[in-house]
Amino acid sequence: MDNTSRTLVNNLYFTLATGRRKGYNRTMKGKDMSKVAMRLAAMGMRQKDLAQAVGANETYISRVLNGRQKCSDRVADAIAAKLGRTRRTLGL
Numbered sequence: 238m239d240n241t242s243r244t245l246v247n248n249l250y251f252t253l254a255t256g257r258r259k260g261y262n263r264t265m266k267g268k269d270m271s272k273v274a275m276r277l278a279a280m281g282m283r284q285k286d287l288a289q290a291v292g293a294n295e296t297y298i299s300r301v302l303n304g305r306q307k308c309s310d311r312v313a314d315a316i317a318a319k320l321g322r323t324r325r326t327l328g329l
Contacts, residue, residue, distance in 0.1 A: 270302045272327050276320045291315035 277287060284302065288295040293312050300306035308316070313329040320327065 270304060270328065273302060273316065273320065273329070276322060276327065280320065287316065287319065290319045 277284070282290075284298050285295050288298040291298075291312055292315065297306065297312075301308045301312070308329060313324050317324045317327055317329060
């Protein structure tokens, strides 16, 4: 088995064993973005709506909420203000 196949198999085993994908939430340092997602759903907003409201790219917001990218302070403040919660309450 070549290295690429071995890596794919190891990642699959990791996902099956832990229930999460390897490498995710590393940049958010374990922060749980589900509170933001739940608040978005409660307000009837989509990620696209949030991105437009805070003046950020939709892809950037998606990456932040999926734990792939760290959120800037400016965007975190804008998200908290738009959702009517504090950064601390939302885990930002």
